[in-house]
Amino acid sequence: MYFDDMGVGFSYETDEREITEEEIIAFAQQWDPQPFHLDPEAARETHYGGLIASGLQTLAMAFRLTLDAGIWNESSAGSPGLDELRWRRPVRPGDRLKVRGQVTDMRPSRSKPERGMTEIAYEVLNQHGEVVMSYRAMHLLMRSPEALAEEAGEG
Amino acid sequence: MYFDDMGVGFSYETDEREITEEEIIAFAQQWDPQPFHLDPEAARETHYGGLIASGLQTLAMAFRLTLDAGIWNESSAGSPGLDELRWRRPVRPGDRLKVRGQVTDMRPSRSKPERGMTEIAYEVLNQHGEVVMSYRAMHLLMRSPEALAEEAGEG
Numbered sequence: 001m002y003f004d005d006m007g008v009g010f011s012y013e014t015d016e017r018e019i020t021e022e023e024i025i026a027f028a029q030q031w032d033p034q035p036f037h038l039d040p041e042a043a044r045e046t047h048y049g050g051l052i053a054s055g056l057q058t059l060a061m062a063f064r065l066t067l068d069a070g071i072w073n074e075s076s077a078g079s080p081g082l083d084e085l086r087w088r089r090p091v092r093p094g095d096r097l098k099v100r101g102q103v104t105d106m107r108p109s110r111s112k113p114e115r116g117m118t119e120i121a122y123e124v125l126n127q128h129g130e131v132v133m134s135y136r137a138m139h140l141l142m143r144s145p146e147a148l149a150e151e152a153g154e155g
Numbered sequence: 156m157y158f159d160d161m162g163v164g165f166s167y168e169t170d171e172r173e174i175t176e177e178e179i180i181a182f183a184q185q186w187d188p189q190p191f192h193l194d195p196e197a198a199r200e201t202h203y204g205g206l207i208a209s210g211l212q213t214l215a216m217a218f219r220l221t222l223d224a225g226i227w228n229e230s231s232a233g234s235p236g237l238d239e240l241r242w243r244r245p246v247r248p249g250d251r252l253k254v255r256g257q258v259t260d261m262r263p264s265r266s267k268p269e270r271g272m273t274e275i276a277y278e279v280l281n282q283h284g285e286v287v288m289s290y291r292a293m294h295l296l297m298r299s300p301e302a303l304a305e306e307a308g309e310g
Contacts, residue, residue: 060186086236
C-alpha cells in the first residue's frame with residue numbers, strides 16, 4: 001500500500017510467531033548479554049524469576065512480523081525513528097507474539113512531494129492478549145502514482 | 156557502577172566497532188528484509204544510493220557496545236523503554252561506530268527503595284564524528300549498599 005492508501009485509523013494485525021528459549025539465548029549472546037536474557041539458572045535469581053527475551057529481540061520480531069504482513073513495505077523509503085518504546089511485560093520462552101498497527105498521523109512531505117510521513121502506533125501482544133511492548137514509528141512511504149497524477153491535474 | 160555512583164551529567168564513551176557488508180546483509184535477512192538493507196545492487200537504485208544497515212542493527216550494536224563498556228550493567232535490573240530514537244544518517248559497510256552516553260535524569264524508586272531509574276541520552280557516532288543515531292533510555296539500576304545503609308541510618 002502507498003502513503004495515500006492508508007488513512008488515519010487504518011489498522012492491521014500480523015501473523016503470530018513463537019519465541020523459543022534457544023532463540024532468546026542466541027540473540028542475547030550476540031547483542032544483549034545480560035544474565036536474565038542469557039542463562040535460565042541465573043535468571044531465576046533475578047526479579048524476573050526466569051529467562052526473558054531481550055527487549056531488542058521483541059522489537060526485532062515486531063519489525064519482521066510487520067514486514068512479513070506486507071502492508072506498507074513495498075512503498076517504504078525508510079524510517080526516521082521511533083517514539084515511546086515501552087517494554088510492558090516480560091517475554092518468556094514459548095510465548096507467541098503478534099503485532100497490531102494503527103495509523104495515527106499522516107502528512108505529505110513538502111520538500112519531497114513523491115512521498116509522505118505515516119505514523120503508526122504498534123502494540124506487540126502475547127498469546128494471552130497482553131501487550132508486552134508498544135511503540136510509535138514514523139515511516140517514509142511513497143505516494144501513489146494516482147494521487148500524484150490527480151494533484152498534478154489540479155495544480 | 157550502582158545507581159548512586161553516577162550523577163546527572165556523568166558521561167562515558169565506548170570502544171569502536173566496525174560493521175561489514177556481510178553483517179549488514181545477514182542481519183537484514185533475519186530481521187529487516189528491505190531492499191536497501193539486503194542487496195547492494197537494489198540499494199543503489201534507492202534514494203540511499205547503496206547498502207545501508209538496518210536501524211535496528213545500529214541499535215543492537217549500540218546496546219552491545221554499551222554493555223561491553225561495563226559502566227552500569229552489573230547493577231542493571233532491565234529497562235522500561237526508549238524515547239526519541241532517531242536514525243539521523245545512514246550507516247554503511249565499513250563504518251566504525253562508537254557510543255557516547257550521558258546521564259540526564261535519575262530518581263530513586265518510591266515503591267522499591269533498593270533501586271532507582273537512571274535516564275541516559277545516547278549518541279552513536281561514526282568514524283567521521285557524525286551522529287548516526289540518538290535515543291534516550293531508562294535504566295533500572297540497583298542502589299549501592301553504602302547509600303542504602305546511610306539512608307537507613309538517617310531514618
